[in-house]
Amino acid sequence: MTVDGAAGKITMDAGVLARPTFAVLPPLALYIHIPWCLKKCPYCDFNSHEVKGDAPEAAYVDALLADLEFALPSIWGRKVVSIFLGGGTPSLFSAAAIDRLLGGVRARVPLLPDAEITLEANPGTFERQKFAAFYAAGVNRLSLGVQSFDSAQLRALGRVHDADEARRAAEAALMIFGNVNLDLMYGLPRQTVQEACADLAAALSFSPPHLSFYHLTLEPNTLFHRHPPPLPDDDTAADIEDAVHATLDGAGYQHYETSAYAKAGRQCAHNANYWRFGDYLGIGAGAHSKLSFADRIVRQLRWKQPKQYLENVALGRPLQQEVDVTRGDIGFEFMLNALRLTAGVPTALFAERTGYPLSLVAHGMEAAVRRGLLDPDPASLKPTPLGRRFLNDLQMLFLGTQMSTQTSAPTSTSAKIRNASEAAPLVRIEATGIER
Ligand SMILES: C[S@@+](CC[C@H](N)C(=O)[O-])C[C@H]1O[C@@H](n2cnc3c(N)ncnc32)[C@H](O)[C@@H]1O
Ligand code: SF4
Numbered sequence: 001m002t003v004d005g006a007a008g009k010i011t012m013d014a015g016v017l018a019r020p021t022f023a024v025l026p027p028l029a030l031y032i033h034i035p036w037c038l039k040k041c042p043y044c045d046f047n048s049h050e051v052k053g054d055a056p057e058a059a060y061v062d063a064l065l066a067d068l069e070f071a072l073p074s075i076w077g078r079k080v081v082s083i084f085l086g087g088g089t090p091s092l093f094s095a096a097a098i099d100r101l102l103g104g105v106r107a108r109v110p111l112l113p114d115a116e117i118t119l120e121a122n123p124g125t126f127e128r129q130k131f132a133a134f135y136a137a138g139v140n141r142l143s144l145g146v147q148s149f150d151s152a153q154l155r156a157l158g159r160v161h162d163a164d165e166a167r168r169a170a171e172a173a174l175m176i177f178g179n180v181n182l183d184l185m186y187g188l189p190r191q192t193v194q195e196a197c198a199d200l201a202a203a204l205s206f207s208p209p210h211l212s213f214y215h216l217t218l219e220p221n222t223l224f225h226r227h228p229p230p231l232p233d234d235d236t237a238a239d240i241e242d243a244v245h246a247t248l249d250g251a252g253y254q255h256y257e258t259s260a261y262a263k264a265g266r267q268c269a270h271n272a273n274y275w276r277f278g279d280y281l282g283i284g285a286g287a288h289s290k291l292s293f294a295d296r297i298v299r300q301l302r303w304k305q306p307k308q309y310l311e312n313v314a315l316g317r318p319l320q321q322e323v324d325v326t327r328g329d330i331g332f333e334f335m336l337n338a339l340r341l342t343a344g345v346p347t348a349l350f351a352e353r354t355g356y357p358l359s360l361v362a363h364g365m366e367a368a369v370r371r372g373l374l375d376p377d378p379a380s381l382k383p384t385p386l387g388r389r390f391l392n393d394l395q396m397l398f399l400g401t402q403m404s405t406q407t408s409a410p411t412s413t414s415a416k417i418r419n420a421s422e423a424a425p426l427v428r429i430e431a432t433g434i435e436r
């Protein structure tokens with residue numbers, strides 16, 4: 001297939017294979033979900049549960065390792081390029097439990113020597129010694145859920161920590177790990193542009209290598225959805241976004257993905273693998289996987305409720321669901337991820353990672369180029385500035401392989417995809433961990 005310059009003329013290949021074919025499988029990452037938190041935040045729809053008493057960490061680590069063993073035949077001989085311990089709040093677990101978990105993982109799967117190993121932490125669980133012991137256990141990147149450096153906002157968000165605790169945790173995390181992400185949210189209850197800028201300035205005072213900025217969204221099945229707080233209007237939220245982009249650009253951060261900013265060389269390798277449509281094995285309650293084989297791609301979902309997960313792993317059946325990704329979905333799924341990247345991806349990556357020729361998405365590309373949402377350069381699949389602003393519209397053009405190419409004006413600015421592994425595969429991405 002060819003895409004011809006600014007006119008966006010696309011010629012289709014004669015036919016598209018019924019099944020994918022892979023000469024080389026995509027890189028494989030490992031996501032490990034820890035589903036407990038000190039307290040459930042009122043805006044959060046992640047698979048996280050308020051811990052009652054102590055979390056059953058010994059039993060859960062046993063289950064994770066049994067789950068991994070169960071998965072070994074599906075990843076046989078493949079090296080793991082990164083690990084992300086997401087949640088929930090993995091920093092709720094003791095350092096000894098994380099040490100045993102990572103030791104157990106290393107004993108079962110080959111891990112690249114320089115693999116990025118991220119752990120998500122809540123400042124409310126911060127203890128200097130514990131965080132140093134996480135580092136000694138092999139965690140080499142910390143993702144800290146700060147949300148805001150304003151104590152009044154943290155109260156409004158129902159967080160278990162105040163601004164001082166957030167600052168102390170950020171400072172210590174940078175000293176211990178060096179490689180740190182701070183999660184901030186904006187569009188908080190009654191937040192003004194000035195307040196959002198003050199939050200950003202507080203974050204920048206630590207000079208973190210990586211920052212994630214998420215627009216607070218009202219998710220169904222959350223307290224905030226049932227009782228919405230007074231949120232800033234769309235114009236204010238857009239002004240905050242513009243101010244954040246300008247400030248971070250001036251401070252030397254690359255806005256490399258919809259919600260992620262990094263200093264040079266500090267992009268999150270684990271999340272980059274999701275966005276480049278790599279494979280991932282997700283273990284733990286509710287974790288999602290995408291695994292490629294020579295002639296098919298499967299998605300797996302593990303049992304969501306921690307109790308249900310523990311019981312089913314003990315019975316040797318950690319999977320609640322496994323489905324083949326169809327030819328009809330694959331183009332959209334690839335674009336949903338790849339178009340989040342500011343630089344996009346090389347065009348050749350489509351065939352490499354989906355196992356199908358680019359002609360599968362030719363109609364969508366043609367429509368996107370015509371509407372000015374996709375860069376016409378045939379060497380890359382890259383959103384234009386307009387495409388980034390109207391990312392949902394751009395992504396939707398790839399929904400279904402034989403899309404209609406009728407055009408209409410872009411209608412939405414919303415582009416929320418968070419942590420990859422936690423999310424429903426077709427709708428959202430996180431550490432889950434997306435920095436989710
Ligand atoms: C699993 S949590 C991170 C670690 C830890 N659980 C914490 O909250 O401190 C992932 C991140 O998702 C973001 N997040 C959660 N719910 C959100 C929502 N409704 N809208 C926007 N971002 C959200 C937050 O920034 C949060 O830090
Ligand atoms: S935002 Fe983080 S700490 Fe709060 S409930 Fe969700 S996962 Fe837990």
